[in-house]
Amino acid sequence: MKYFFIFLISIFFNSCQYFEKKVPSEKELLQKELKSINWKEVDEYPTVADCETINDKQQRQKCFFDVMSQLIQQKLDVDSLSILYPDLDTIKVKVTIFPNSKMKFEPEFKKDSVKYNTTRIDSILHARLVDFPKVNPAIKRGLPVKTQFILPVIIKAKNEK
Numbered sequence: 001m002k003y004f005f006i007f008l009i010s011i012f013f014n015s016c017q018y019f020e021k022k023v024p025s026e027k028e029l030l031q032k033e034l035k036s037i038n039w040k041e042v043d044e045y046p047t048v049a050d051c052e053t054i055n056d057k058q059q060r061q062k063c064f065f066d067v068m069s070q071l072i073q074q075k076l077d078v079d080s081l082s083i084l085y086p087d088l089d090t091i092k093v094k095v096t097i098f099p100n101s102k103m104k105f106e107p108e109f110k111k112d113s114v115k116y117n118t119t120r121i122d123s124i125l126h127a128r129l130v131d132f133p134k135v136n137p138a139i140k141r142g143l144p145v146k147t148q149f150i151l152p153v154i155i156k157a158k159n160e161k
Contacts, residue, residue, distance in 0.1 A: 037141070044139035046097045046147055052136075065151065068095065072105075072153045075128045084120070091153050093125065099137050099144035105129045108150055 024032075044057070051063035072093060092108040105125050109118050137144040 042138040042140045042145060042147060043142075046138045047136050048133055065149075069151050069153060071132060072129060072151065076125075076153060076155060088155055091121070091125075091155060092150050093129075093153050094148060094150050096146065096148045097135055097137050098146050101135055101137055101144075103129075103132060103135060 045061040045064055047060060047064050048067050050067055051060050054060040054063055076091075094106045094108050096104040096106075098104070107118065107121050107125055138147040139145070
């Protein structure tokens, strides 16, 4: 009986090793999680009040881009871009939305667009593209994030209205 008791105790102490599991370090877990995140996409796109009621992610994104393009176009319609540059029909505008809902607009020109005074167009964009409705920033994993996108904006000539 004495040997049986010693045998049970030895099995008991040795069996604890079978239940030990290697716990991954915090750095390993963080690296694994960071690799699994798709940094090219957001969970929720930026949005404006007009698009808030749309539940479908793709339709909400389309609504946002349509509203932004329309607002930019309206603000530039009252300006002299079409008179100064009659052959310029479309401007690509890089829009940056920061996590605090602030926006920044920059014209995107091709390398060979030397015939346009890019500084002048940039200053016109900065002067006109103000007083936008509140834009809610994009969301990634529950946090607001900075996003950038390029919108093609059609410049309408004054006599085409």
